[in-house]
Amino acid sequence: MPELSHDFEHAAVKALGNQQLRTNFRRVMTGLMNKRAAQFPDPDELQALRSRGKSIKDRALAKLPDLLVQLEQNLIANGIQVHWAESVDEGNRIILDILRKANAKSLIKGKSMVSEEMHFNHFLEENNIRALESDLGEYIIQLAGEGPSHIVMPAIHKNKGEIGKLFQEKIDGQGYTDDPDELTAAARRVLRQMFANADAGFSGVNFAAADTGSLVLMSNEGNGRMSTHLPSMHIALMGIEKVIERLEDVGPLISLACRSATGQPITTYVNVISGPRKAGEKDGPKEVHLVILDNGRTRIYDDPQLREGLRCIRCAACMNHCPVYTRIGGHAYQYTYPGPIGEILNPQMQGIEKAGDVLHASSLCGRCAEVCPVKIPLVDLIVRLRRESIRPSADAVKGGGSRKSGMENVIWFGWKTMYANPLFYRWGTWWLRKIGNLMPAGLPLLKQWTSVRSKPQFASRSIYDLARERGIRDE
Amino acid sequence: MSNARSAILERLRKAPKKPVPDLAPWSPYKTTTEQPLDRFRRLMGAVKGEIIDTKRADLAETLRKVLADKQAKNLLYAPNTEIGRTIDAAWATEPGPQLVAYDKPMEELKSLMINDIDAGITSTMGAIADTGSLIVWPSAEEPRLMSLVPPIHIAVLEASKMYDSFSEAVGKLGWNKKPPGNTLLISGPSKTADIEGILCFGVHGPKQLVIILITD
Numbered sequence: 235m236p237e238l239s240h241d242f243e244h245a246a247v248k249a250l251g252n253q254q255l256r257t258n259f260r261r262v263m264t265g266l267m268n269k270r271a272a273q274f275p276d277p278d279e280l281q282a283l284r285s286r287g288k289s290i291k292d293r294a295l296a297k298l299p300d301l302l303v304q305l306e307q308n309l310i311a312n313g314i315q316v317h318w319a320e321s322v323d324e325g326n327r328i329i330l331d332i333l334r335k336a337n338a339k340s341l342i343k344g345k346s347m348v349s350e351e352m353h354f355n356h357f358l359e360e361n362n363i364r365a366l367e368s369d370l371g372e373y374i375i376q377l378a379g380e381g382p383s384h385i386v387m388p389a390i391h392k393n394k395g396e397i398g399k400l401f402q403e404k405i406d407g408q409g410y411t412d413d414p415d416e417l418t419a420a421a422r423r424v425l426r427q428m429f430a431n432a433d434a435g436f437s438g439v440n441f442a443a444a445d446t447g448s449l450v451l452m453s454n455e456g457n458g459r460m461s462t463h464l465p466s467m468h469i470a471l472m473g474i475e476k477v478i479e480r481l482e483d484v485g486p487l488i489s490l491a492c493r494s495a496t497g498q499p500i501t502t503y504v505n506v507i508s509g510p511r512k513a514g515e516k517d518g519p520k521e522v523h524l525v526i527l528d529n530g531r532t533r534i535y536d537d538p539q540l541r542e543g544l545r546c547i548r549c550a551a552c553m554n555h556c557p558v559y560t561r562i563g564g565h566a567y568q569y570t571y572p573g574p575i576g577e578i579l580n581p582q583m584q585g586i587e588k589a590g591d592v593l594h595a596s597s598l599c600g601r602c603a604e605v606c607p608v609k610i611p612l613v614d615l616i617v618r619l620r621r622e623s624i625r626p627s628a629d630a631v632k633g634g635g636s637r638k639s640g641m642e643n644v645i646w647f648g649w650k651t652m653y654a655n656p657l658f659y660r661w662g663t664w665w666l667r668k669i670g671n672l673m674p675a676g677l678p679l680l681k682q683w684t685s686v687r688s689k690p691q692f693a694s695r696s697i698y699d700l701a702r703e704r705g706i707r708d709e
Numbered sequence: 710m711s712n713a714r715s716a717i718l719e720r721l722r723k724a725p726k727k728p729v730p731d732l733a734p735w736s737p738y739k740t741t742t743e744q745p746l747d748r749f750r751r752l753m754g755a756v757k758g759e760i761i762d763t764k765r766a767d768l769a770e771t772l773r774k775v776l777a778d779k780q781a782k783n784l785l786y787a788p789n790t791e792i793g794r795t796i797d798a799a800w801a802t803e804p805g806p807q808l809v810a811y812d813k814p815m816e817e818l819k820s821l822m823i824n825d826i827d828a829g830i831t832s833t834m835g836a837i838a839d840t841g842s843l844i845v846w847p848s849a850e851e852p853r854l855m856s857l858v859p860p861i862h863i864a865v866l867e868a869s870k871m872y873d874s875f876s877e878a879v880g881k882l883g884w885n886k887k888p889p890g891n892t893l894l895i896s897g898p899s900k901t902a903d904i905e906g907i908l909c910f911g912v913h914g915p916k917q918l919v920i921i922l923i924t925d
Contacts, residue, residue, distance in 0.1 A: 262906040286735035296729040299721040312890075318714040370912055371903035387903055394905050418901060418909040425913060430823045446885050456857060456899040456914020463853045463891070464819070474717065481885045485737060485875035489840070499752060500840040500896050503914065509890035517815035517852040518890055528713070532720040538727060 242591040245566040255391055259563050262390050266554045269497020270605070287490045288609040290483045291545035294475075298535065301444045301477045302526065308447025312509040314522045325527045326357045329469055332523055333363055336467055338433035342425075344453065344461040345369040346438030347385055347548060348471050348527055351570045351583070366432070368425050368457040370418060377404045383564030385571065386495050386550040391563050425457070435465035435519065439472035440491070440547070442524075443481040448508040449524065450484050452491065452501040459505050468507070468519040474531050475544040481506070487547060490607035495549040530583040530632070537630045543578045543615055545608040552602035552612060558595045567592050574602035574612045578619065585633035586623045593620050641679075666692050737874035738839035745838035745871045752841025756897030757910055758918045764925045768792070768865065769799030772830065775863060775919050776806050781827035783807040785859055787851040792832055792865055811852055822858045829859035829915075835870030837878055842894040843920070844878055853891050862915040864895070867923045 249255060274280040294301055306316045317332075319325035333341065341358065343349070343365055355365040355376070367376040374389040375382060377400055382388030389397070398412040401420055408420050429435075437458055441450040449470050451458045462468045478487070484504075492500050511518035534540050553559040553573025564572035569580040569589055577596060580589040593616055602612040619631065624642075626634025652662045670692030675684040683689075702708070740748075750760055763771040776784060787793045788810045800808060809826060811818065831851055834844040843864050847853040856862050872878040875894075879885055884892065899914030910916060 258905070265906050282733070282735045285733035289730050289733040292727075292730050293732065296727050299718045302718065302721075318717055320713045320716055324713060368913065369903070370901045374903065387906065389903055390906065392904075394907075397904055414904040414907045414909050417904055418912055422912055426823055429913070430819050443885075446888055448888060454899070455901045455903075455912035457912065459853075459857050459893075460913050463857060464815075466816075474721075481888075482876055482879045485879070486735060488875070496902065498756075500842055500894065502756070502895065502897050502900055504842070504894040506888065506892045507890070508888045508892070512849075512890060514849045515852065515890070516811060516813065516849065517854050518847075526717075528717050532717055532724070535721060536724045538725050541724075541727070 242566065242568055242595065245568060246562045246595065249562040249566040254393070255563050256561060258391055258393055259560050262387070263554050263560045266495075266497065270494055270551060270554070271497075273493035273497045273499065283486055283490055284607055284609055286486045287547075287607055288545065290478060290487060291547070291608050294478045295535070295541060295544055297479070298474065298477070301479060302474060305442055305444040305447060305477050308444065309524060310447075312447045313512070314447065314449075314509060314524055317523060317525045318528075319525055320528045322352045322527075322529055325352050325471070325525055325529070326354060328525055329354070329471070330358070330361055330363070332467075332469060333358075333434060336434065336521070338363065338467065340364045340366070340428075340432045341434045341436050341469075342428050342432035342461050342465060343367050343369075343372070344435070344437035344451065344458040345372055345388075346436070346471055347382075347570065348438055348473055349436070350382060351529060352471075352527070354471075365436070366425075366428050368429070368455075368461055369453075370421050370455060370457075373421055373425065374400065377401070381565065381570075383572065384550060384553065385548055385573075385575075391565065425460075429460040429464045432465050434467040434469060435461040435463075436469050436471070437462050439470050439476050439524070441484050441487060442472060442477045443479075443484065444477055445480045446508060448481055448506050450481075450488075451505040451507065452488065452503070453505065454496075454498075454502045456503060459503055462505065462507060463518055466519055467521045467523075468510070469523045469525065470507075471525045471527065473527050473529070475535075475546075491547045491549045494551040494605065494607040533632065534582050539618060540578075540582065540615065540630065542610055543575070543582075545610055546575055546579075547608060548575075549607055551605045551607060552610075555601045555605050557597065557599060557601070562595070567595065574616070575610075578610075578612065578615045581619055581623070581633070582631055585636075586619070586631055587633035587636035590619075590623045590633065590637050593623060645679075663696055667694055667696065737876040739873055740838065745873055746868055748838045749836050749841050749871060752838075753897065753920065756841070756900070758841070758897045758920060760920045760922050762922050762924050765923050768921065768923065769795055771921055772796065772863065773799075773805050775921070776828060779828065779861055779917065779919070781806055781861060783809055783825070783827055784863075785809045785811055785822065785826045785829040785855055787811055787831070787855065789850045790832060792830060793850075796830070811855055815852065815854060822854060826859045828861035828863055829855040830863040830865065831856045833864050833866045833870075834882060835872055835878065836866055837872050837875055837894065839874045840894070840896060842875075842896040844872075844882070844892075845895055846889055846892045848889060856893075856895065857914050860911070860915055861917045861919065862895075862898070863919045863921060865921045865923065 317328045358365045367373045371389040383391040394412040402410045439449045510522040559573040571579045622631045622634045623637035652658045675689045898918040901912045
């Protein structure tokens with residue numbers, strides 16, 4: 235992982251100045267929005283499906299502890315080993331132990347955002363285990379030494395020319411080409427050998443069905459299947475919120491996720507894993523492990539409103555439709571999850587004191603909440619977290635209140651007093667009319683506002699004066 | 710039992726309770742105007758799945774034609790299945806491309822499979838009209854990798870086993886009653902749009918998916 239400055243404002247301004255990046259995102263996000271819209275021609279069907287998806291996830295969350303226990307029982311009965319981790323460190327250590335016990339030196343990975351959350355590749359490297367990403371996008375950014383800029387299309391900030399140069403530089407015997415088919419073929423060639431030779435395979439989990447003890451993985455490339463079927467061991471990783479009651483519920487959730495994410499009715503593969511290789515079977519991993527991670531999710535769960543964010547099925551529709559994300563791209567958000575869902579998850583996982591500035595990466599326009607397939611009220615949650623960052627309620631969020639500023643408090647107090655009291659209001663606006671236009675734009679405090687906006691012109695008479703003059707009565 | 714497990718469960722149990730809502734009314738896709746098989750053909754075609762109609766008795770001949778069209782020099786097959794026996798019988802009278810039997814553990818076949826096999830043939834449990842998907846349940850006789858590693862996957866589908874939706878298939882196949890270790894849906898050949906959102910086929914899984922549809 236590259237060093238991140240954790241300074242959202244600085245990164246956002248820099249990203250806005252990068253014309254190439256803005257062009258890449260604009261084109262792809264517009265394409266994704268159009269494809270999604272084409273998948274939902276019937277608004278009634280869409281709303282019914284969204285309500286269904288929301289209710290499936292809400293039921294699962296309402297019964298979460300019981301479902302996790304049921305899932306664990308059924309997984310164990312199916313021969314899958316289950317591990318629990320409270321923190322990123324614990325999760326990393328558990329996986330390292332499993333790999334060490336098996337004497338595994340290399341790991342081939344299917345896509346997993348939770349593993350990004352754990353900086354898992356970096357951790358394994360420090361412990362002399364090679365972790366190779368096999369999703370084409372993840373493979374590209376791993377070669378480039380970067381983090382994902384989108385949760386579904388992690389390398390979408392790069393254009394084909396940049397990827398061509400990267401491959402030429404990093405893959406033995408690879409000449410320059412910017413043909414996507416040839417680039418894809420080059421990655422296929424390299425990764426095929428890795429699939430065959432890696433000591434262990436790794437994947438995330440899209441849905442875990444408690445009733446059958448099954449892990450459901452969606453993939454277009456087939457790397458999810460290659461990573462989980464070819465090596466002799468498969469380790470899966472998921473957050474606690476991935477469990478659902480029934481395998482049958484996967485149907486509507488897949489439909490929502492795939493249509494919302496990439497505008498396709500379904501991913502090429504929906505891979506349902508319900509156990510390791512059994513006696514007499516000729517392939518499949520001999521061991522399957524599932525690591526269930528908390529990393530701040532129980533704290534989110536503890537607040538009935540914030541809990542709604544745990545319905546997320548990681549389709550990325552919120553970022554595809556976000557006017558801020560589309561302009562600054564994913565890296566500016568600094569932490570694992572970009573876009574509106576990241577604005578909710580990162581401050582809660584990392585603490586507001588560290589990651590609270592992304593809460594302002596929103597104009598609150600509401601597009602994200604409108605397209606969210608499981609109806610997460612993203613805007614309400616962003617506003618709630620903004621409030622938590624200034625005036626915390628109990629202990630709801632890590633680092634709550636850490637963004638409080640004395641100057642801001644004084645300004646808001648002044649504003650409130652003026653607007654709550656007619657006398658102060660008249661007196662205040664009278665002064666602004668008299669001297670507002672004489673104030674230089676470079677005054678302290680005013681300067682921060684006027685550095686990116688022109689200073690307003692104050693009219694010499696207020697609208698109320700004019701209205702009274704025309705005989706419009708105060709009501 | 711680890712500390713993490715009890716700590717996580719305890720925190721979840723202590724959290725404020727919310728009522729368990731009813732599932733919102735929604736009905737899975739049902740055939741209306743478009744016949745399920747037509748919808749399956751349309752959606753599979755849209756993702757570059759090829760469909761070739763044939764009669765049960767002509768399976769081996771159709772397979773021969775597909776292999777010749779695709780210039781496959783060999784075929785990975787499962788000898789102890791109905792399809793496998795049909796192929797063996799047909800090849801005994803008139804040999805075709807080399808047959809490679811998946812009859813031993815993958816460790817012994819891995820390198821051959823990864824590097825040298827052109828095509829693999831499997832059965833299917835049926836298909837789903839809603840999303841244009843094949844239902845594949847690998848087994849001891851017909852292992853997981855057959856539909857994954859060879860660049861061409863040939864799948865035999867009986868037209869009579871068409872389900873409207875995933876929900877219907879789950880119920881009718883008893884998918885939720887102790888499913889096998891691996892079950893899956895396949896909707897076309899492997900693909901990606903990770904480079905500039907441009908669609909490319911054949912990333913890690915099969916580059917081509919040919920469905921031999923048995924219509925009788």
